[in-house]
Amino acid sequence: MRILFFTENFPPETNAAATRVYERALYWIKKGHKVTVITSIPNFPLGKVYDGYINRYQKEKLDTIDVVRVKTYIASNKGMIRRIIDFLSFMVMGYLAAKKEERPDIVVSTSPQFFAAVSAWWFSKRNGLPYVFELGDLWPASIVAVGAMRQSFILDLLERLELRMYNDADAVIALTRSFKKNLVARGVKSTKIAVIRNGVDTWRYIPTKRDHDFAKNLKIGSEFVVGYVGTLGMAHALENVIDAAETLKEDKNICFLFAGAGAKYNYLQKETENRGLKNIKFLPKQPKSKMQRVWSLCDVSLVHLKNSDVFSAVIPSKIFEAMSMGLPILFAGPLGETSKIIQRTGSGICIAPETPGLLAEKVVLLQRKPELYQELAERSLASAALFSRETQANHMIAVLEAVVSGNGENVSSIRA
Structure with missing residues (x-):
C-alpha cells in the first residue's frame, strides 16, 4: 500500500x-x-x-x-x-x-x-x-x-x-x-x-541512572528532581509550577526542571530570575537521540495542563515516555482521559489543575515517602507495555x- x-x-x-x-x-x-x-x-x-x-x-x-x-x-x-x-x-x-x-x-x-x-x-x-x-x-x-x-x-x-x-x-x-x-x-x-x-516505543526509553554530564551542567546533584519535559506552551499554565517551586525554595532537597522549548520558555526563565529562585533549572530543547538522557535527570514526571474542559479530552504523550522510564507521574490537570489512565494503572498522583500549593504538597509527599514513590514507579514501568x-x-x-x-x-x- x-x-x-x-x-x-x-x-x-x-x-x-x-x-x-x-x-x-x-x-x-x-x-x-x-x-x-x-x-x-x-x-x-x-x-x-x-x-x-x-x-x-x-x-x-x-x-x-x-x-x-x-x-x-x-x-x-x-x-x-x-x-x-x-x-x-x-x-x-x-x-x-x-x-x-x-x-x-x-x-x-x-x-x-x-x-x-x-x-x-x-x-x-x-x-x-x-x-x-x-x-x-x-x-x-x-x-x-x-x-x-x-x-x-x-x-x-x-x-x-x-x-x-x-x-x-x-x-x-x-x-x-x-x-x-x-x-x-x-x-x-x-x-x-x-x-x-x-x-511509546519501550525500547527507546529504558530506566537508567542520572546522566552525569547533563546533571553537572545544570548543577544538579542528589536533589529530588520534578521534571517537566516537553513544549512549554500556552496550554500548560506553567506559571503555577513556578509558584509551587517558590513555596519550596527553602527545601534544598527538591528542584524543578523545565526541559524543552515553546512560547512560554522566555517568560518562565525571566520569572524565575525575577523571583530569585535557585531551585528551578532550564534545559533547552534536545534532539530525540538525547531524550532518554533528559528523562534520566528526573525522579518524577510532571504533566501540567491549563484548567479548561477542552484539556480533559487530551492525553499528553509524555506520560507514556515517563512510564517506559519507570517514573511516577504527577498530573495537574482537568479530570478526564489522562487522569483515568494514571488512576487505572496506578502510575502516579492526580491533582486539580492550577493549584500550586497542592502541587508543592504532593512533591514533598513523593520525596519523603520512599515506599509510596517506589510503588508508583514500579506500577508506572509495568504500565508502559499497555501503550x-x-x-x-x-x-x-x-x-x-x-x-x-x-x-x-x-x-x-x-x-x-
Missing part, C-alpha cells in the same frame, strides 16, 4: 505529532508498505530553521521514509496571526508538493495543525483518493481554550469546515475516546471513527487497509 501522509511536524522535530507519525511509519515500512511524508522544513517550536536545512522544497530519505519538505512562511509557536499564515502556507505548498508524487493508494493527515488536514483532504477529493483524518487535537476549540483567539464569525466558519472534513473523510482516527465522543455528539458517524491512542507503539501502528495500518478496501464506515470494530 502506498501511503501519502501530511503532517507539518516531523523529525528532527520532537513534538508528539512528529514522533507519532515517524515511529508508526517505520513499522508500516517493515510490513512492506511505502510511506511518503509531506512536511515542512524543521523549525518547531522556535520558528528557526534547524541546522543543515534551508527553507525550500527538498526531498530526503529519513530511516527508509520518503520525506518531501516544502517551503513555508515560518513563525515561532506564539502570536496567532503569524502562526495561521504559517499554517496556510503549508496547506498550499503541501498540496502542490503532493501533486508531484506518485499516485498513492490512500491519503492521511494528522492534527494539530488543522490546515495540514485541509490540504490532505482537498488533495484526496481532487484526485478521487480515500482519505483518513487522524484527530490529535480539537482545533479550533483548543486555541480558544488557551486564550489565543476569541469565539468569532471566523472561528464559526472554521468549525463548520472542521465538521465537514470529519464527515467527508472515509474514516477518522481519534487519539482519545473523548475526541470520538465529541465528534459523535456533533453528528459524525460513530462506526467510521477508530480510537488509537498515542504510545506499545508497535501495537498501535498495526492497529492503524489495519484501519487504513480497511479504508482502501472500501470498508471505512466500519473501522470502529477493528482491533489491534
